[in-house]
Amino acid sequence: MYLNKIEKRIWFIGLIITIIFVILPLGIDVERSFLIYFLFITFINITLSQGWNLVAGYAGQISLGTHLFFGLGAYLTAIVWLNDFFGIGVDNYYFNPVLIILSGTIPAGFAALIGLPLLWRLRGDSFSFGTLAVAYILTIFAIKLRKITGGADGLHLPSIVYESMKPYYYVSLLIAIGSTILIYTIAKSSYGLTLRAICEDELSAICHGVPILRYKILTFAISAFLAGISGSVYGLYLFHINPDSVMNLNWLFYPILICVLGGIGTVLGPVIGSFVSTALFCIGDIYFRQLHPLFSGMLIIIIMKFLPGGILQYVKYLFIKYSKEV
């Protein structure tokens, strides 16, 4: 009962914050505001983390291939754009919704393809290393297939189309909200319940007739879809897609860190984790330039030491404590 009340309050606060985010660009200079850039990166992190949260937090499958799907999304956007695959002229791909969705769909399909052997035979650490190995192989392909991917130099999108940060802000906000609602819907559905069952005890789930492979592959594909679209939007921002920028291991560590920090296996954990970790990294980068890894690392250790269940769990604990006192 308490949790329902708390959840309602949290969602109400979330709604108000979302409204603030929607109207925020109307009140400030979007082109010169650091806040808009900060929020853009945060929203990208939310979408990416929600994907990892679903597969690791809900289904219990620790994927180490997030950066692969993120990079794949960015590369697909660039390849389709530069080769005019839709035949609509190269000027019409900038923030083309079909292109962004396609950049999520193909990684999802690819995840289903590699998920079949990986999730069928591998469990626990073996699955994690399997995904990491696939990501490593694909990174090598991205470097070696120079004719398609531009090799290590990568692909250069025409940055002349850039006019404003507004589309980046709103599109990233939209996908962040969309991914959060998607995870909430899954968590509240029988599908979410099945994922919990798989996470808790795979053998028991099999014994109860749950087709776990089908569920795990679907979850892995949804996770890849979210990573792919966030990679696509980030690629549109960067205009220069290469393995160093979009297949970097940062895109694997960030979602893990964000989920652990915010609260793994919760809907709002990645949201809170994204805001906190992106802010911490920004503060570290700006004020502790050469020491930022030390600063960020120390803060993360402190938070994880005192908040092992993530920030969200602590917020819930405080709500319960004060509600009881009231």
Next chain:
Amino acid sequence: MQSKAKKFKGFIWVAMVVLFPWLAFCQKVKGPSEILIGVINSMTGMNAMTGAEQKWAYEQAVKDINAKGGVYVKEFDKKMPIKLIFQDDKSQAAEGAAAMERLIKYHKVKIVLSTNITPINIAAATVAEKYKVYFHVNTTWRDVFGQQGFKWASCMFFTAYEAAEVPFLVWNYCAPEERPKKPAILMEDNPDGQAFADGFRNMSKQYGYPLALDEAYTPGAKDFSSYILKFKMNGIDALLWLGSPTDSIRLVRQIKENKFNVRYLHGWKGFWPTEFMKALGPDSDYLIHDGFWAETLPYPGAKELGEKFKKDHKGLDSVSVGLPYAAVQVLVQAIERAGTLDPGKIRDQVFGGEFKGTVLGDLKYDEKGLCKTPSLALQWWKGQRMPVWPKVPQYQLKWMPAWEQR
């Protein structure tokens, strides 16, 4: 009890309301009392060693200029000191773009000096183009950078082809029986390495030294033994390498461990920092490295700059600091000529401009904002850098003996 609950709720609201607008509004508004120049620099990550020398050069140049009263800006009819604001690119391209965003949007700079890695500078220049901020780049392949057609970024450096010519020029002045017979290249697999490898391939054909092996590795690789084994099996007698300082140290150690007796080992980017020589100690002897500058060059202020560097680095010298130092000198001359801090007008002065009296001599930019600087070769010998190219009569190139004979 109720007051406690109210206090807690109040705290949550205040935290939410304050945290995010704070990031937007806490940026300092600077008046025209100083010239703010942003700097993207590799302070951490695999290029931190080379980044440290570049950072020192920028700071020293600004210190010297400010000691003379600063830069005269006609618009304000006064001399203004320069203030540098550094941002770390963490030796990664995406972080270079993020560093540029922070400089432009948080620190509100309109002129930015570059880091020393081509992919990072290209990523950062893409951001600078968006916001029409002038990006004054050095230590980035001029040909690769020029291909991007940036309108708001200039570049002073040599091309990969110009740098790739140096070892062949060195070999050509040696006696024919001494010249390498089976040279090989091992390049990092990134834009720097690809551009460089193309240069070596062409130059090896042009100078008649066909490459016996042409290899690329992933930057940050931990094990080079498979490459070394291949070199040994093919009897490679000269190796041309491009890599970060950490990769370079690792390579030389593994070459020694595997007793690969190559006669000529020439490394770019990773071989020149003093940390490289200190890390390897006597094993750094005979190794050839590139250089962008030397204090022995007959340019105004070169000797003094070298002495300042040695004073700050316990007697160790540098072959890189002259380039970023000269970049600041060029920028200052451009600001004075523009008479304003408007980035577009400063850029217009650099593009097609000629700049005299720098520590790299007189420099000339073409209409695309590209400026050619010299490429040198030096040999580590007992902790000192000895000039190999351009050739000087006082020093003769030393071929590497076998490891067991050292």
